[in-house]
Amino acid sequence: MIGGLTVLLLCQLAGEVLARTMALPVPGPVIGMVLLFTSLLLRDRFAPDAPRPDPGVPGLGQVADALLTHLGLLFIPAGVGVVVYGPQLARWWAPMSLAIVIGTLLTIALTGRIAQFLMRRMG
Known part of the structure; x- marks a missing residue:
């Protein structure tokens, strides 16, 4: 070990x-x-x-x-960040939510495209 x-x-x-x-x-x-x-x-x-x-x-x-x-x-620091930066998160919730949603959708789409490419390539 x-x-x-x-x-x-x-x-x-x-x-x-x-x-x-x-x-x-x-x-x-x-x-x-x-x-x-x-x-x-x-x-x-x-x-x-x-x-x-x-x-x-x-x-x-x-x-x-x-x-x-x-x-x-490892999620403890992220939770502390949410508590510490709560006011900024409350103020900027709309652009941050939009960025999270768009980023998630782009990631899902890109992952799907890569999976399709690899499946076609593998046979």
Whole structure:
């Protein structure tokens, strides 16, 4: 489990370093997640027959399960933000609601188009 946590933190660190040194507009943890995902894909491509009781690194699956178990804790900062910025939310509710609705509809439409494209491409 320590190995899995170490891999996750090293990927996040690498993402932070890349984001800050290259002045990227993407947060470091997102870049780290992409690095981890890419490394797992490459590992499967170059060693597809290697036995894997776990997702590759000992303990990575355990750490991921533990983090997902406590995922609800990540919503606490969002709840605090709603309470703290309540007056601004009350003042700007209409444009924010419109932006949320339009953003949600665009996301659903784009996801559907990508799914259609991939289904046609896969056969």
